[in-house]
Amino acid sequence: MIISSAKDYRAAAKAKVPPFLFHYADGGAYDEYTLRRNSEDLAQIALRQRILRNMSALNLETKLFNETLAMPVALAPVGLCGMYARRGEVQAASAADKKGIPFTLSTVSLCPIEEVAPAMKRPMWFQLYVLRDRGFMRNVLERAQAAGCSTLVFTVDMPVPGARYRDAHSGMSGPNAAMRRYLQSALYPQWAWDVGINGRPHDLGNISAYRGEPTKLEDYIGWLGNNFDPSISWRDLEWIRDFWKGPMVIKGILDPEDARDAVRFGADGIVVSNHGGRQLDGVLSSARALPAIADAVKGDLAILADGGVRSGLDVVRMIALGADTVLLGRAFLYALAAAGEAGVTNLLNLFEKEMRVAMTLTGARTIAEITRDSLVQAVSPMRPDALADAVANG
Numbered sequence: 001m002i003i004s005s006a007k008d009y010r011a012a013a014k015a016k017v018p019p020f021l022f023h024y025a026d027g028g029a030y031d032e033y034t035l036r037r038n039s040e041d042l043a044q045i046a047l048r049q050r051i052l053r054n055m056s057a058l059n060l061e062t063k064l065f066n067e068t069l070a071m072p073v074a075l076a077p078v079g080l081c082g083m084y085a086r087r088g089e090v091q092a093a094s095a096a097d098k099k100g101i102p103f104t105l106s107t108v109s110l111c112p113i114e115e116v117a118p119a120m121k122r123p124m125w126f127q128l129y130v131l132r133d134r135g136f137m138r139n140v141l142e143r144a145q146a147a148g149c150s151t152l153v154f155t156v157d158m159p160v161p162g163a164r165y166r167d168a169h170s171g172m173s174g175p176n177a178a179m180r181r182y183l184q185s186a187l188y189p190q191w192a193w194d195v196g197i198n199g200r201p202h203d204l205g206n207i208s209a210y211r212g213e214p215t216k217l218e219d220y221i222g223w224l225g226n227n228f229d230p231s232i233s234w235r236d237l238e239w240i241r242d243f244w245k246g247p248m249v250i251k252g253i254l255d256p257e258d259a260r261d262a263v264r265f266g267a268d269g270i271v272v273s274n275h276g277g278r279q280l281d282g283v284l285s286s287a288r289a290l291p292a293i294a295d296a297v298k299g300d301l302a303i304l305a306d307g308g309v310r311s312g313l314d315v316v317r318m319i320a321l322g323a324d325t326v327l328l329g330r331a332f333l334y335a336l337a338a339a340g341e342a343g344v345t346n347l348l349n350l351f352e353k354e355m356r357v358a359m360t361l362t363g364a365r366t367i368a369e370i371t372r373d374s375l376v377q378a379v380s381p382m383r384p385d386a387l388a389d390a391v392a393n394g
């Protein structure tokens with residue numbers, strides 16, 4: 001299979017892993033409108049082409065929370081990476097690290113913090129869910145700190161899990177799920193040997209380490225369902241802010257008012273995100289939500305964004321809309337499933353090349369030079385005022 005883009009990695013991942021895993025990665029909540037809008041809205045944003053400006057020297061580096069990033073990209077927290085490639089979190093972390101960008105370990109990873117952090121030279125980022133079991137939260141934060149994690153990404157858009165219809169159909173959940181997964185695995189012998197057998201243990205490493213007993217994949221959805229906490233409010237986050245020594249980022253913001261609350265709370269950053277369209281179907285795409293949030297809080301804290309980013313051009317679009325750094329979710333997961341660490345490395349190299357082309361042809365030599373002026377505002381529907389501006393300015 002010829003690989004030249006994230007789209008190709010999606011096709012390769014589909015051929016490589018059993019359907020229950022492919023659809024768990026690829027799918028979203030309910031009818032998947034928000035999932036589709038995330039990438040469709042980004043694709044509609046028109047970049048403003050500029051020419052003949054001597055673009056021979058580009059600098060993609062950026063600074064975030066006292067860290068230097070080789071490009072304004074980080075790997076998003078993605079649960080169960082270790083089901084997609086053998087000890088997948090370690091492989092993805094290593095690829096990100098060698099590229100000079102952060103890797104975020106999910107609470108619900110297969111590999112525990114202690115297995116992944118040592119695979120990296122730069123400090124790992126750690127993502128935490130709000131769970132009923134506050135003992136677990138404290139335990140895992142202590143371990144993340146002991147392992148040298150720098151940034152805490154606190155995900156707040158999952159007080160309840162969204163329904164994912166595809167999972168019920170694919171065998172991830174639903175009737176006879178374990179049997180269906182087993183049968184599917186037998187039809188993917190390469191995956192079954194490499195990950196199914198040699199990638200064990202298949203438990204949620206961070207949680208097993210706390211509970212002292214393995215948490216099997218079968219227990220995964222049940223445990224999460226019982227542990228998400230709909231009573232959460234800003235007040236519950238205060239002890240975490242006081243406890244965590246490094247930067248704290250609130251992930252799952254889609255509204256300017258919530259972004260302002262994050263500033264008042266003292267967060268160091270936010271992730272503008274709808275969880276990749278996996279939670280409340282029908283909410284705004286990240287690309288549409290981002291400009292108003294940037295208008296509200298740009299400069300007060302770091303703005304990260306994710307959702308539908310499938311190329312370096314999309315990274316440039318997100319930055320032009322107001323993001324400081326962009327997170328990749330499915331794009332890196334597809335590459336990991338298709339080709340492990342080498343896949344993620346190649347994907348990141350592709351993103352870099354695509355960013356370089358986009359920057360060269362929009363006349364941006366540095367990340368700071370990617371602004372709303374890099375977009376043709378009159379035809380970029382993400383700015384509600386764009387058409388009015390265009391008319392007013394003739």
Ligand SMILES: Cc1cc2nc3c(=O)[nH]c(=O)nc-3n(C[C@H](O)[C@H](O)[C@H](O)COP(=O)(O)O)c2cc1C
Nearest residue numbers: 025076077078079106155275276306307308329330
């Ligand atoms: C398979 C999968 C698992 C995910 N697991 C987590 C998770 O454990 N914690 C979290 O905060 N976000 C999780 N996310 C959401 C991602 O961090 C990110 O917000 C989303 O994937 C961005 O959209 P994109 O996939 O279109 O790039 C997950 C996403 C996917 C696709």
